[in-house]
Amino acid sequence: MTMSVSMTVNGKTVSGNVEARTLLVQFLREHLGLTGTHVGCDTSQCGACVVHVDGISVKSCTLLAVQAEGAKVTTIEGLAKSAEELHPMQEAFRENHGLQCGFCTPGMVMSAIDLVKRHNYQLDEETVRHGLEGNLCRCTGYHNIVKSIIAGAAAMKAAGV
């Protein structure tokens, strides 16, 4: 069944015709060309596809595009203010060597920002590790990701974002 769908993605109103079965991640990547959101598994487990829908982190591979009708969606492309200035959480990943191949990184960063807001900028290591259970990384061993997120939380607070 073809349906029209419209939503706000990274501050811009977008619309398109999709099949009812089109996943949000397919709409983002294939219809809008926003390929920063990755697909790492087919089992809703890896978190490479995490985006924010109305400010809440979700796995965009496990959501139909039509379920996001009218929603405000933010992807990794929507975080940085400009090409020169990264979002504080992205900057923290760069500073703390929080990525190696980078495949999991967009999902890690999106989950991290939700986690920071949910805990009112107060994060300890245990909270971060529990909060990252839905994001798998095959490279880093997580250690520097946890470090990045704790640093990113402080940087977000300082920057007021």
Place this chain on the structure above:
Amino acid sequence: MYDFAYHKPKSMADALAALKKAADGKLLAGGMTLIPTLKQRLAQPSDVIDLAAIGELRGIKVDGNGVTVGAMTKHAEVAASADVAKAIPALAKLAANIGDGQVRNRGTIGGSLANSDPAADYPAAVLGLGATITTNERTIAADDFFKGLFETALKEGEIITSVTFPKPAKAAYMKFPNPASRYAMVGVFVAQTSSGPRVAVTGAGPCAFRVKAMEDALAKNWSADAVAGIKVPANGLNGDIHGSPEYRAHLVTVMAKRAVAAAG
């Protein structure tokens, strides 16, 4: 995924009508089970009816007798509710350890119970607290709800609207999570209720079940030692690459001991 017709009714009446009209309609709640199932082409509904726009299915109400959770309430909402944490802390804690953060942001209590996954967490709380499940047609006692592997007392076209948990004197849930999925290898919910102790197990059998021998022992003496010597038979329990029926039977006793100790 095969294609289907998608509906997003705004009221229960419209949802029921859409379900009735569909050749093979399927309800969509958080989609954390249904969408992976559709992706694997394990189901091919003609129509998918999304319950997300029906406001009356959401929300948490707490009074002196207990907690009522709307069917479309997300795990993250139950986990973060200060009211639930005060009335039945074991329930808030259980919700906070379902799957992962993103699953909890979408998955709902109604979807979890309707699905009756043998390894799901909520069935243990529903059975362990002696909750009542309310549908568009009737109320169903927890003891009559879980019927078997992915099988419940729900009839074709019946929609869960809410679940009411009576407040126990004390309760705790302990799960041994599968390290990859975090579903319960075995989870045990124990509660001291107005009708006596209840012990409910998930993950071990085809669906959640109670252990009467442990309940009787706890009625005489509420202590971890009282259940330490009680073994459930391995016969009929789940066996897979993660653990044999014997291993799960063993875990039931271990988790029961820990849950009684945690309940205090």
